[in-house]
Amino acid sequence: MIDKIIYLVLEGLKNILRNKGTSFISLFLLSISIFTISMIIVANDNTQKVLQYFRGKYKIEVFFKDNISDQRATSLVSKIRKISGVRTATLIKKEDALRIFKDQFDEDILKVLGYNPLPVSAVVNLSRTKKSGIKIDQIIRNIKSVGSIEKVIYQGSLIKKIEKNYLRFKNKIPYLVGFMILINILLIVNTIRLSLVSRKQLINNLKLIGASKTFILTPFMIEGILISIFSFIFVTPLLIGTVEGFNYLVLNFSSFKAQIELDFTSIMWFYLLVMVITVLSSYRTASSFLKIKA
Amino acid sequence: MIDKIIYLVLEGLKNILRNKGTSFISLFLLSISIFTISMIIVANDNTQKVLQYFRGKYKIEVFFKDNISDQRATSLVSKIRKISGVRTATLIKKEDALRIFKDQFDEDILKVLGYNPLPVSAVVNLSRTKKSGIKIDQIIRNIKSVGSIEKVIYQGSLIKKIEKNYLRFKNKIPYLVGFMILINILLIVNTIRLSLVSRKQLINNLKLIGASKTFILTPFMIEGILISIFSFIFVTPLLIGTVEGFNYLVLNFSSFKAQIELDFTSIMWFYLLVMVITVLSSYRTASSFLKIKA
Amino acid sequence: MIEFKDISFSYKKGKGVTNLNLKLGDGEFNFLIGPTGSGKTTLMRLIYFDLVPDSGTLIVNGFKSKNLSFSKTSKVRKEIGMVFQDYKLLNDRNVYDNISLPLYVLGYPKNQIYDRVDESLELVGLQNKKHHFPDELSGGEQQRASLARAIIKEPSLILADEPTGNLDPVASFELVRLLETINETGTTILMATHNYSLIKGRGLPIYEIKDGTLKQR
């Protein structure tokens, strides 16, 4: 029995070596397909991070009414801080505003005008970690409802667009991944079928000798498993390389500072899924092939 | 003789139909590879355009000395305009500056200060069409040498980086394309070899019957040609779709306004090259296969 | 035991066998003769359940050739050793691997397999061709390798379809002698052949098939 098992495993390995061409091509195709899906997974994992980056850069400026006292402003700012979706809110007093203006425009308005025309304001940063999209309009409305506010300025459309499109994209990910997995299965099925066709003679012989279904199918399943393991070995460095390369490009060619990351846990789960799919579809394809002639 | 030719062409077609699996996989692989190279071609074609876009956005602000007359400033600006790498240079008189400041900061400095503190300046746009990289430092130095200039302000590092990296990338394109074409050839060779292996019996028979090399090889070459034509039919819409999709993304997700274009002439030339490579490598692979046993 | 009751079968493209009635008892040695294209191979394929009769009842070693499942078919075939007319050797394996295959299927331990292969190769006289591939054998040697593969698992039934077609008279004679020896240990044998002079005068039953119908000679 043990000899039989060793024999079958060795057969699976020999199958690969005997048909180097087919094995190479199926390895290649499987790798491409695994790579693509992995990249989708990485993209999905990192969109959140990119969004956080954008949210982090995004500022809302709140200008208070002219007659407000510093004390009241402080209490209003602490109210703003409690609004859902707000990360920080920093009070900018009249003096601070003057200093900032001087830094930015190199012009001392106080000296020129004799008084400080700049209002008390606050800079509001958005929460980075919220998983659901941030509803800017809602936050603005909440801020305004705090009271004593002259006007609220925000860069507006860009982050709104990004949040909206991210949600739209997120809804489509399941379809995209489903589609890719379908292609994956098609590829594996086609590969196994090619492999079966090229071993028609062997399969026919085994059937005539009275081999059981398991005996005939096991080597093909082992072949499928080995090929998927090889493609994991092949794809993983490629994945790491792509992510690093992308980060390098982003760092060097754009003002964008976020770095994407490879989450090995999700990749591992995905690999496991590929394995299961391979085994199942090898089995199905091979056994449907056996049925052609009872 | 005509019957022989028809026979061979039909054989090529039948080869494809008889081995649907192999044909499908080779079609798939070839398409991927053609698609990738085409994208590199598109990228290369469009980098120039992207650079132009950046150069178009890039402005140098030149501030003249305080005491300069409008007349002299005009003559200096026309000098600047003649510097190589400069597209336009627009004079901004003191009054214009005042108006622009008012537009931007909503503050009438003249009213506040009682005089116009803003200097005469000029906005310099860079040439978009220069094929060689633009040397910013050189241009700045040339502008400064015009005389009566207080200071020159430019956003500096970004475009310099882009220009530099573009040149670096451009130098690597030949290697990249060469590498992809190598992979392309490997794929075609492997496909043809698979196809040959699956028709070993036929080839052996033909040899034993005394068929000439041409007779044996022609169907394989026709098969190769047909498969590459099919992949052209398959890849072309994909290419168009990708370019359009990319443009859509750029338009919707970034502030970047340039659109990339598909240059059908270079794609056509590339397709022709693929065809030639296919025919040559089919021929070489098939005839090397014939040599195994004289 | 093999029993044909009114068996008819025809291929999609016509021809086949009609109304076969035949009973082969356990341990018997029967011959099947008939001109080329008369249905000898068809009859054998019916026995190892490669073809399913259109009508009639066929029982092989207690299994009915009806509602065949994969496992039923494989059970029946495990008990049968077949020498195919076209040998059906695997071209990508050498003689040793070809002949040992049935033993792996039956789950023999490796050391036993090795001994058995040697033994049966000696029986058919191919001991020094163990590492040859099929296309490195002469026609007759391939035929004998096919015989070795059939007898190695000591089946209860041997079906030999024209096993002497590529053998010279001496080798043919020896082959029949070998089958007779095997038959003496209780194995049922059915051998199809064109070589009437080889089998006559042995006192063994000879069935003749002609245009798909059977009669005893």
Add this chain to the structure above:
Amino acid sequence: MIEFKDISFSYKKGKGVTNLNLKLGDGEFNFLIGPTGSGKTTLMRLIYFDLVPDSGTLIVNGFKSKNLSFSKTSKVRKEIGMVFQDYKLLNDRNVYDNISLPLYVLGYPKNQIYDRVDESLELVGLQNKKHHFPDELSGGEQQRASLARAIIKEPSLILADEPTGNLDPVASFELVRLLETINETGTTILMATHNYSLIKGRGLPIYEIKDGTLKQR
């Protein structure tokens, strides 16, 4: 004309033929006999340049079996019709396509091909199997299809390697008769066989090969 002068050849795994001397004149009909594994097929493969002799001179229809190029080999083979011991029919083509292949190679026009195929199928008695695939033929029918493919191009030399192995006595007899008829039109024929009784008493030269050496009988 075929001329063997001191031809020796051995396979990588040993065995082969040694010191063959043989002269077959144009239009002759010769038989080659010998026990299984004696070298008959090897001798034939040497003639159609599938094997190259290790030493000695071999001339076939004026071509020397030396420094073979693809075009030289193909020229020689165009003149030879071969019946292979294992038939070598293409499994994915029907009988018509298999048999017409040599004519396409020779560049015959299509209508002529059609007529010729019909004619040669009738000669071997397979007229109603035209659309069968090889695995839909009996062993003997495959063998005759192989013969039809060999004679269809009316070659100047026919090499028939054990062409009656799967034929019954009547069909074998008819096959030799057919070859004799073809021989009468001037075709040189060399036929290897085990069936001594079939060929004896025809007054045709018989060569015997044993362990790789040749003698006339």
